[in-house]
Amino acid sequence: MQRIEAIKAMAAVITKDDLLTTSIGQTWDDWWNHKPADNTFFTGILGSVSTTALGLAVSLPHRRIVAIESDGSVLLNTGVMCTLGKERPPNLTVVVMDNGIYENIGGPPTHTSAHTDLAKMAEGAGCVNCITARDIADFDRHFRRMLDDGEMGYLVAKIEPFARHPWEWKDRKATDGIEDKYRFLRYVEKLEGVVIHPGAVQN
Amino acid sequence: MQPSNELPKYAQLFIEGLKEAGVSVVCAVPESLLAGVYRGCARDNSLRYIPVTNEAELPGICAGTYLAGKKAIMVMENSGLRQACEPIARFSFCHAMPMVMAMSFRGEWGERNWWGHNHAQTMEPILNALRIPFRFIARLDEIKPAIKKAYYHSDSSNWPVAMVFTGECVEVPAYAKN
Numbered sequence: 001m002q003r004i005e006a007i008k009a010m011a012a013v014i015t016k017d018d019l020l021t022t023s024i025g026q027t028w029d030d031w032w033n034h035k036p037a038d039n040t041f042f043t044g045i046l047g048s049v050s051t052t053a054l055g056l057a058v059s060l061p062h063r064r065i066v067a068i069e070s071d072g073s074v075l076l077n078t079g080v081m082c083t084l085g086k087e088r089p090p091n092l093t094v095v096v097m098d099n100g101i102y103e104n105i106g107g108p109p110t111h112t113s114a115h116t117d118l119a120k121m122a123e124g125a126g127c128v129n130c131i132t133a134r135d136i137a138d139f140d141r142h143f144r145r146m147l148d149d150g151e152m153g154y155l156v157a158k159i160e161p162f163a164r165h166p167w168e169w170k171d172r173k174a175t176d177g178i179e180d181k182y183r184f185l186r187y188v189e190k191l192e193g194v195v196i197h198p199g200a201v202q203n
Numbered sequence: 204m205q206p207s208n209e210l211p212k213y214a215q216l217f218i219e220g221l222k223e224a225g226v227s228v229v230c231a232v233p234e235s236l237l238a239g240v241y242r243g244c245a246r247d248n249s250l251r252y253i254p255v256t257n258e259a260e261l262p263g264i265c266a267g268t269y270l271a272g273k274k275a276i277m278v279m280e281n282s283g284l285r286q287a288c289e290p291i292a293r294f295s296f297c298h299a300m301p302m303v304m305a306m307s308f309r310g311e312w313g314e315r316n317w318w319g320h321n322h323a324q325t326m327e328p329i330l331n332a333l334r335i336p337f338r339f340i341a342r343l344d345e346i347k348p349a350i351k352k353a354y355y356h357s358d359s360s361n362w363p364v365a366m367v368f369t370g371e372c373v374e375v376p377a378y379a380k381n
Binding site: 021041043044045047048049050051052053054055056057058059060077079080082083086087176177178180181184185188189192194195196197201 | 227228251253254255256257259260261262263264265266267268269270271272273275289290293294297298299300358359361
């Protein structure tokens, strides 16, 4: 399965009412071109993608929250699995795009290309619905179910290494981290009917 | 020995201060100096208390809560600052993310644990390197105003702030009594 196939499968069922976080990496350009709205916080911190999603999930329990993780990001902060396993937010689905390499820096292997099994680790940490999908049909079926089953889900997508989609420069993610924050924040303000960042206070 | 049900005064004021500031999520790595805070938050149904395995998990939870339009606080010993340094730096410098942190001041004057001094020695240089404004909170009557102002300061500056608890505002180690 290629990452772009998994991204397209997600885009087919993600709506403007859902909120997402994503890991640094090629996923950014793939999801940038498929997100339905500014409903994604492009998290510029490996190891903090699922924790940011956890904060969203416990604070907005009525909304579907999806974290698009990478193997490199998950491996950087594996204790998060234990926290997810304890909290088990029912509205959270974690998707790990696991290509077994650090693709952005040229492709040295991550430990998942050796003996590390992230779905088994998540299960051992107390997470529920921990699945490894190895083809797009499996991924599509499990992702759709996890979005709406009322339980947390941890879906590891085994994707092909060195199979990045050749986006042209004009189609690559154009925003920086501060614009990403404001786009997402203003989107949540409209979606939830709240004021998060009011600007200046006159007194 | 089971801890007492009665919360020490500093912990009562801390938790009241959180509620008055509108905090709904408390995430933490429990330690001894703020033990009453963790105990009180864990049993308070009006707060979502999320204990984690490593301080590096805390900034993400706070950021996600902020982006959801709610308020969170991360609580830890000052040693946790070193563990959390990378995500704190990224959330602030890359995303200009408000974040309120509370930490106990391990390594206070009179510290008798040899392993505790490095926490105090490295805390201020790290906070300064990260350009994080911080205040020491040592008296009980400072707790509530400090928490309230921490959110004002962090939200309007789009940057983390830190409250460092010591003096009357932490548990008194047995060796330090009298």
